[in-house]
Amino acid sequence: VTIEGLVGGAKPTDEASRRVGFFTDTTVCIGCKACEVACKEWNQLPDDGLFFTGMSYDNTVALGASTWRHVSFIERPVPLPGQEAGGFSWLLMSDVCKHCSTAGCLEACPTGAIVRTEFDSVYVQPDICNGCGYCIVGCPFGVIDRREDDGRAWKCTMCYDRLRGDMEPACAKACPTDSIVYGDLDELKERAAARVHELHGRGLTDAYLYGADEATQPGTGGVNAFFLLVDRPEVYNLPPEPVAPSRLAGQAWRSMAASVVAMAAVALGAVVSASKARRS
Amino acid sequence: VTFGRRAPRNGDGRHIDPSIGLLEGEGSQQDVPPDVAASEGSAPFAVWEGVPSERPRPADPTYYERPVLKEPVWIWAVPAYFYVGSAAGAAAVLGMVARATGGRDLAGLVRRCRWIAATGDAIGTGLLIYDLGRPERFFNMLRVFRRTSPLSVGSWILAASTPLTATSALLSGENGLKGAMADIAGAGAGLLGMPMAGYTSVLLSNTAVPVWQEARRSLPPLFVASAMSSAASLLDLMHLNGREERIVHRFGLVGKVGALAAMTAVEGDVHRVEKVGGALREGLAGGLWRAAKGLTAASLGLSLVPGAGRIKRQSSAILGTGGAILMRFAVFHAGKASARDPRATFHLQRTGA
Numbered sequence: 001v002t003i004e005g006l007v008g009g010a011k012p013t014d015e016a017s018r019r020v021g022f023f024t025d026t027t028v029c030i031g032c033k034a035c036e037v038a039c040k041e042w043n044q045l046p047d048d049g050l051f052f053t054g055m056s057y058d059n060t061v062a063l064g065a066s067t068w069r070h071v072s073f074i075e076r077p078v079p080l081p082g083q084e085a086g087g088f089s090w091l092l093m094s095d096v097c098k099h100c101s102t103a104g105c106l107e108a109c110p111t112g113a114i115v116r117t118e119f120d121s122v123y124v125q126p127d128i129c130n131g132c133g134y135c136i137v138g139c140p141f142g143v144i145d146r147r148e149d150d151g152r153a154w155k156c157t158m159c160y161d162r163l164r165g166d167m168e169p170a171c172a173k174a175c176p177t178d179s180i181v182y183g184d185l186d187e188l189k190e191r192a193a194a195r196v197h198e199l200h201g202r203g204l205t206d207a208y209l210y211g212a213d214e215a216t217q218p219g220t221g222g223v224n225a226f227f228l229l230v231d232r233p234e235v236y237n238l239p240p241e242p243v244a245p246s247r248l249a250g251q252a253w254r255s256m257a258a259s260v261v262a263m264a265a266v267a268l269g270a271v272v273s274a275s276k277a278r279r280s
Numbered sequence: 281v282t283f284g285r286r287a288p289r290n291g292d293g294r295h296i297d298p299s300i301g302l303l304e305g306e307g308s309q310q311d312v313p314p315d316v317a318a319s320e321g322s323a324p325f326a327v328w329e330g331v332p333s334e335r336p337r338p339a340d341p342t343y344y345e346r347p348v349l350k351e352p353v354w355i356w357a358v359p360a361y362f363y364v365g366s367a368a369g370a371a372a373v374l375g376m377v378a379r380a381t382g383g384r385d386l387a388g389l390v391r392r393c394r395w396i397a398a399t400g401d402a403i404g405t406g407l408l409i410y411d412l413g414r415p416e417r418f419f420n421m422l423r424v425f426r427r428t429s430p431l432s433v434g435s436w437i438l439a440a441s442t443p444l445t446a447t448s449a450l451l452s453g454e455n456g457l458k459g460a461m462a463d464i465a466g467a468g469a470g471l472l473g474m475p476m477a478g479y480t481s482v483l484l485s486n487t488a489v490p491v492w493q494e495a496r497r498s499l500p501p502l503f504v505a506s507a508m509s510s511a512a513s514l515l516d517l518m519h520l521n522g523r524e525e526r527i528v529h530r531f532g533l534v535g536k537v538g539a540l541a542a543m544t545a546v547e548g549d550v551h552r553v554e555k556v557g558g559a560l561r562e563g564l565a566g567g568l569w570r571a572a573k574g575l576t577a578a579s580l581g582l583s584l585v586p587g588a589g590r591i592k593r594q595s596s597a598i599l600g601t602g603g604a605i606l607m608r609f610a611v612f613h614a615g616k617a618s619a620r621d622p623r624a625t626f627h628l629q630r631t632g633a
Contacts, residue, residue: 040307042305043305043306043307043308044294044296044303044304044305044306044307044308045294045305045307045310046292046293046294046307046310046312047293047294047295048293049324051323051324052323052327053323053325053327053328053344054327054328054329055328055332055344055346056332058344059323061323061346062346062347065310066293066307066310068307072343074332074343075331075332075333076333076337077333077334077335077336077337078337088333104488107426107428107429108428108429108431108486108487109426109429109432110421110424110426110429110431110432110435111417111420111421111423111424112420112423112424112426113420126309128417128420128423129413129414129417129420130412130413130414130415130417130418130420130421131412131413131414131417132411132412132413132421132431133352133353133354133411133413134429134431134483136350136352136353137349137350137352137487137488137489137492137615137619138486138487138488139349139350139488140349140488141348142347142348142349142350142488142619143350144350145350145353146353146413147310147311147312148353148413149311149312149313150310150311150312150413151311151412151413151414152310152413152414153413154307154310157306159306160306161305161306232341234340234341234342234343234622234626235341235343236343237342237343237346237348237622238348239348239625239626239629240626240629240630241629241630241632242488242629243488243629245486245487245488245493246428246486248485248486248493248496249428249430249482249485249486249496251496251497252481252482252485252486252496252497252499252500253482255496255497255498255499255500255501256475256478256479256481256482256500256503256504258500258501259478259500259501259503259504259505260373260474260475260477260478260504261474262501262504263370263373263474263477263504263505263507263508264373264377264474266508266530266531266534266535267373267374267377267378267531268377268381269530270374270526270527270528270530270531270534271377271378271381271382271386271527272381273530274523274526274527274530275382275383275523
């Protein structure tokens with residue numbers, strides 16, 4: 001039995017470990033879904049059924065157990081800042097597991113199936129997972145899901161097998177516009193900050209980074225797959241202020257402790273008072 | 281990590297030609313029935329009507345009204361466990377206190393408490409294993425201890441409690457060494473019974489599901505009070521002597537009053553944000569919640585009627601049991617509804633969690 005969080009940490013301190021991630025710049029996404037296809041093909045994931053949703057060009061709908069990249073198609077009835085023609089603008093975003101610094105799924109996993117890798121990514125070991133489903137309610141982004149016919153929880157692995165072979169993840173490799181960039185987190189953050197600065201200079205003042213650091217997203221401690229957005233997070237189906245549930249758990253544990261002590265006191269009171277009643 | 285090499289299957293949704301493809305990818309281990317590709321044509325939800333950009337933009341936009349969170353995958357076995365596990369915990373606590381501070385005339389009560397605890401732990405363990413996606417791997421629950429996971433903490437509590445409650449029940453009424461072993465096991469079971477009665481409330485509130493998260497202060501007293509009411513109701517269905525009846529009556533009375541008060545507190549917590557509270561007010565969960573309240577109140581009212589009739593006691597017990605069970609299912613279904621509603625998450629986070 002490994003006692004995690006009591007002795008040592010879940011994070012490897014190996015010198016060979018790197019902090020890598022994705023920077024997804026939604027302003028250059030063209031909605032080609034090459035990332036979705038590359039992910040499915042490389043990871044040999046089954047399809048989720050082929051159906052029509054009416055949601056613009058998005059028939060993928062959401063991330064799921066067998067869908068580890070999902071391109072959102074947002075048709076806005078408003079123009080982008082600086083846009084001259086028409087009262088309409090497209091927003092396109094390739095969504096993915098955020099590989100949070102404080103990962104709700106990892107903290108919830110009771111089997112140790114979900115681990116932090118040497119790349120600082122969050123990985124589900126399919127040979128350990130017993131399908132308890134607790135990670136699914138632990139994820140504030142609604143990423144990880146259980147495949148009912150398989151019985152286990154699955155999500156993006158950040159192409160762990162490719163990283164081990166010194167290759168970039170399949171989605172980043174396939175992205176034709178470099179909307180998805182893979183690399184060392186420190187470099188990605190510099191690149192992202194420069195890109196926001198550039199966009200602001202060009203009049204796209206709505207551009208901002210989502211999840212890039214702890215200062216702007218304290219609930220997760222910042223995420224390893226962060227985004228450049230130009231509208232509110234909700235528009236992209238992202239939570240505006242995601243919080244790893246464990247950050248709030250202390251209040252519940254304290255409330256439970258007080259309640260059960262009160263219960264024991266009531267039990268004692270019931271036994272003692274009933275004996276007094278008998279004597280009187 | 282090593283991945284097994286096996287012959288690809290046709291029709292498993294992977295669209296890989298078995299004559300040229302090997303299944304070695306990280307997702308290749310996903311077990312998929314061969315007829316998965318049959319789900320073509322219809323989306324598992326209503327097709328979006330109209331042109332998206334022609335709709336006026338609401339002040340609180342969502343992505344095509346699709347959920348932002350994943351709905352809990354748990355089945356009925358989980359709320360059923362919440363009931364039996366917490367009833368077992370409260371019974372173990374009452375049994376321990378009765379054994380430690382009561383006299384010989386409480387031997388019957390102690391034995392019945394121990395059997396309720398042992399039966400509840402055993403059934404609860406079965407229910408939890410039944411709910412797993414891979415039940416044969418239930419033992420992986422004891423692979424690690426993770427203090428950030430109430431499910432991990434709870435699994436260890438249940439794993440420790442089950443043999444203790446069983447020992448205390450099986451050896452109950454024995455004399456000498458066996459009797460001493462039963463008492464020691466009963467004391468251990470009673471101490472573990474305290475978290476057993478309430479940890480499931482922490483398990484629910486330690487999630488991203490808005491209605492559960494918002495109830496994190498009031499859900500624990502509700503689950504613990506309901507555990508007291510549950511255990512007392514089960515004992516009220518059994519034969520007890522006069523003093524035992526009075527003990528159980530008082531224990532249950534506090535439980536029922538506490539449960540009703542805590543239900544009001546839960547409502548106050550979750551209705552702070554209207555979209556969050558909606559999950560507990562509307563639909564299946566709302567109906568179950570009101571029914572649970574009604575049954576608990578009826579049980580309380582009946583047990584306050586003067587007189588010591590057996591029919592009265594047992595009717596109140598059945599109402600109390602029903603109220604406790606329905607309350608767990610109401611909270612469970614409220615969570616499912618809350619996860620389905622993207623605005624519950626968005627509004628909660630915009631108003632400050």
